[in-house]
Amino acid sequence: MSLATPIAECQAEVHGRWLDRVMASYPEQARPFFRRQKNRFANPVGQTLDRGLRLLLQELAGESRPEELCRHLEEILRVRSVQSFTPAQAVRFLFELKDIVREVLGERLADRREQEWLGRFDRQVDQLALFAFDIYSRLRERMYQLRIAEVKRSVSTIMKRTGYFSEELFAKPVPEQKTAGPSGAPGE
Amino acid sequence: MAKATFDQMEYYDPQQIAAVSHRPPAGGWMDTPVEFRPGTWIYPGKAKHLEYLGLPNPRDWAVTDEDWKLPDNWKEIVLKGIRERLDKYRSFKVFMDVCVRCGACADKCHFFIGGGDPKNMPVLRAELLRSVYRNDFTTAGKILGRLAGGRKLTIDVIKEWFYYFFQCTECRRCSVFCPYGIDTAEITMMARELLGLLGIYVNWVIEPVANCFRTGNHLGIQPHGLKDTLEFFAEDIEEATGVKVDIPLNKKGADILFVTPSGDFLADPGTFTCMGYMLLFHELGLNYTWSTYASEGGNFGLFTSAETIKRLNAKLYAEAKRLGVKWILGGECGHMWRVVHQYMDTVNGPADFLEVPRSPITGTVFENARSTKVVHIAEFTADLIKHGKLKLDPSRNDHIRVTFHDSCNPARAMGLFEEPRYILRHVCNNFYEMPENTIREQTFCCGGGAGLGTDENMEMRLRGGMPRGMAVRHVQEKYDVNQLCAICAIDRATLVTVCDFWAPGVKVTGLHELVANAMVFEGENERKLNLRLEPVDELREEAGNA
Numbered sequence: 001m002s003l004a005t006p007i008a009e010c011q012a013e014v015h016g017r018w019l020d021r022v023m024a025s026y027p028e029q030a031r032p033f034f035r036r037q038k039n040r041f042a043n044p045v046g047q048t049l050d051r052g053l054r055l056l057l058q059e060l061a062g063e064s065r066p067e068e069l070c071r072h073l074e075e076i077l078r079v080r081s082v083q084s085f086t087p088a089q090a091v092r093f094l095f096e097l098k099d100i101v102r103e104v105l106g107e108r109l110a111d112r113r114e115q116e117w118l119g120r121f122d123r124q125v126d127q128l129a130l131f132a133f134d135i136y137s138r139l140r141e142r143m144y145q146l147r148i149a150e151v152k153r154s155v156s157t158i159m160k161r162t163g164y165f166s167e168e169l170f171a172k173p174v175p176e177q178k179t180a181g182p183s184g185a186p187g188e
Numbered sequence: 189m190a191k192a193t194f195d196q197m198e199y200y201d202p203q204q205i206a207a208v209s210h211r212p213p214a215g216g217w218m219d220t221p222v223e224f225r226p227g228t229w230i231y232p233g234k235a236k237h238l239e240y241l242g243l244p245n246p247r248d249w250a251v252t253d254e255d256w257k258l259p260d261n262w263k264e265i266v267l268k269g270i271r272e273r274l275d276k277y278r279s280f281k282v283f284m285d286v287c288v289r290c291g292a293c294a295d296k297c298h299f300f301i302g303g304g305d306p307k308n309m310p311v312l313r314a315e316l317l318r319s320v321y322r323n324d325f326t327t328a329g330k331i332l333g334r335l336a337g338g339r340k341l342t343i344d345v346i347k348e349w350f351y352y353f354f355q356c357t358e359c360r361r362c363s364v365f366c367p368y369g370i371d372t373a374e375i376t377m378m379a380r381e382l383l384g385l386l387g388i389y390v391n392w393v394i395e396p397v398a399n400c401f402r403t404g405n406h407l408g409i410q411p412h413g414l415k416d417t418l419e420f421f422a423e424d425i426e427e428a429t430g431v432k433v434d435i436p437l438n439k440k441g442a443d444i445l446f447v448t449p450s451g452d453f454l455a456d457p458g459t460f461t462c463m464g465y466m467l468l469f470h471e472l473g474l475n476y477t478w479s480t481y482a483s484e485g486g487n488f489g490l491f492t493s494a495e496t497i498k499r500l501n502a503k504l505y506a507e508a509k510r511l512g513v514k515w516i517l518g519g520e521c522g523h524m525w526r527v528v529h530q531y532m533d534t535v536n537g538p539a540d541f542l543e544v545p546r547s548p549i550t551g552t553v554f555e556n557a558r559s560t561k562v563v564h565i566a567e568f569t570a571d572l573i574k575h576g577k578l579k580l581d582p583s584r585n586d587h588i589r590v591t592f593h594d595s596c597n598p599a600r601a602m603g604l605f606e607e608p609r610y611i612l613r614h615v616c617n618n619f620y621e622m623p624e625n626t627i628r629e630q631t632f633c634c635g636g637g638a639g640l641g642t643d644e645n646m647e648m649r650l651r652g653g654m655p656r657g658m659a660v661r662h663v664q665e666k667y668d669v670n671q672l673c674a675i676c677a678i679d680r681a682t683l684v685t686v687c688d689f690w691a692p693g694v695k696v697t698g699l700h701e702l703v704a705n706a707m708v709f710e711g712e713n714e715r716k717l718n719l720r721l722e723p724v725d726e727l728r729e730e731a732g733n734a
């Protein structure tokens with residue numbers, strides 16, 4: 001997709017700045033650890049964000065397949081959904097991508113063709129944000145479902161004995177929702 | 189750039205650390221009051237439970253109330269409490285004094301790793317209490333106050349203690365990395381005792397404590413209830429295996445008293461592990477007994493106070509004495525083993541009236557339990573397998589691809605690493621380890637230990653459970669792992685949720701559930717169902733297709 005070319009050229013720089021912005025949402029004292037510890041089991045937050053943002057950018061620079069975008073978003077948001085952020089704080093980083101791309105591409109966005117690209121890119125980011133709303137709320141719903149399921153499980157013997165027990169009472173993974181937002185795949 | 193203070197990770201940067209003096213810093217964190225975010229804290233203990241236990245200041249209150257209804261002389265009570273504990277516990281005094289803030293522990297706590305709140309760095313968690321100690325109990329602190337890293341005890345400090353000392357699962361992962369052996373879990377225990385002096389408890393701990401004190405177990409199951417439950421299990425066991433097990437209850441003159449956490453009586457999937465014990469003992473023809481009075485292996489006193497540990501634990505020896513057993517066998521519990529190995533002997537021992545445990549089946553003497561007289565079921569079963577005393581068909585578990593979660597206490601408090609793995613390898617053909625820095629002594633907590641395993645703090649639990657969950661997810665992706673085995677009742681409750689969130693599709697099982705499902709019993713049926721009463725053929729097919 002030729003549209004994607006401008007960010008394809010400077011992915012690494014966009015990624016670095018984007019990660020900085022995301023990191024800025026964490027306490028100052030934790031940022032160096034989240035950034036520097038490269039072992040993903042010792043530092044699941046930092047490494048998930050690092051990797052997730054990189055994959056999102058790659059996908060945006062390439063085919064922008066909705067399923068892939070959602071998959072990478074979900075990895076990031078699963079982490080951010082349990083970190084005491086408000087919903088807006090949790091997904092804010094997506095909108096920041098617009099600024100970052102302008103900062104990085106700067107003068108290269110001067111001509112009309114690039115301006116058109118930028119318009120389409122902004123819409124892609126909006127679409128990404130819509131995906132993110134869906135995914136984030138699904139994860140939060142899941143958390144509450146799990147909370148209920150756990151309470152039921154804690155008295156499963158009594159429920160079985162009184163005939164109230166059935167497997168259906170327990171939370172199954174919520175099925176993936178196919179599309180989000182009004183306009184189908186982003187970037188189309 | 190401003191010089192980093194010790195609550196900042198830069199401070200621990202290898203390049204910088206040499207440049208930083210170890211003078212106690214006066215940090216901005218001291219003045220940041222706690223923000224009680226929903227989903228991160230636990231409901232306070234109800235008045236009726238405190239009354240039942242004779243604990244101070246029983247009242248009903250809410251964490252979100254401005255006024256926590258503390259006694260007028262609360263400050264005096266806490267400072268006196270610190271004094272008493274400094275005099276009583278040398279370890280506490282040492283831990284208050286010797287931390288050099290090297291930072292080795294700073295990034296080892298699952299709550300810090302999962303969320304980045306600096307007050308979840310073990311070093312800073314301890315500092316919440318240490319700063320008050322400095323201010324009021326050290327000469328430098330008394331004179332220099334802030335400059336010496338001291339701070340005044342205020343109501344906000346009390347609230348902060350409540351918030352952060354109930355965000356510590358006393359898992360002791362941090363202590364593994366401390367060059368001075370400082371055990372932050374013990375600092376948490378001290379802080380919780382101090383809060384307790386003001387009547388500040390969490391209900392998820394203090395209700396089980398009251399239940400246990402009254403009925404003998406955390407869940408408040410009464411003798412007839414326990415009998416019913418075990419009979420109910422026996423019915424399911426018969427349906428699954430065709431084997432009719434007997435249920436020896438309060439049997440005087442039995443060789444062995446068996447105790448297990450009461451979670452195994454009530455909560456799936458622990459219930460299946462309980463059935464596993466029943467089948468194993470039946471097959472061995474073991475002369476053992478359950479007790480309806482000492483019907484709790486766990487001891488939530490550990491999360492309350494030393495005194496409460498003693499009060500609840502005493503029941504075990506008293507019942508062993510009353511029944512005249514030779515020794516005690518303990519089930520798959522986590523914190524029970526911290527109590528047994530590190531406190532039981534001191535608070536209620538020595539149990540001279542009991543014999544040094546010896547397996548009646550193999551003759552093995554459990555020297556390691558010479559003093560407490562309590563043997564871990566994994567030691568017992570591993571010994572049986574080693575001596576070829578169990579008929580096992582591990583292919584019966586072939587649909588299971590299992591990983592093993594080292595529960596914090598059996599791992600770090602008693603060093604039980606090999607026995608459960610040895611058993612697993614004999615009852616399952618597909619066993620896969622999680623990454624090295626997440627198992628054995630470095631194991632990551634489930635996020636719900638030490639009284640945090642309730643549901644109102646679910647967000648905090650999932651945050652703390654993230655490092656464990658991510659490691660599970662890794663083996664799920666790499667080896668198709670579909671079950672996680674844990675030898676702790678809290679794990680069997682909380683890790684189900686952790687897995688459902690971080691690694692959906694991975695189920696949780698106890699060790700003896702797997703043992704029983706692989707065992708070949710005398711007079712068994714065709715074994716078409718497992719202990720969960722699931723058709724094994726279908727499970728196989730599912731696994732084959734996966």
Ligand code: SF4
Nearest residue numbers: 287289290291293366
């Ligand atoms: S590792 Fe030990 S000495 Fe170092 S900061 Fe932590 S508690 Fe203090």
Ligand code: SF4
Nearest residue numbers: 297356357359360362
């Ligand atoms: S004991 Fe565990 S939960 Fe507590 S501070 Fe240490 S690592 Fe964190």
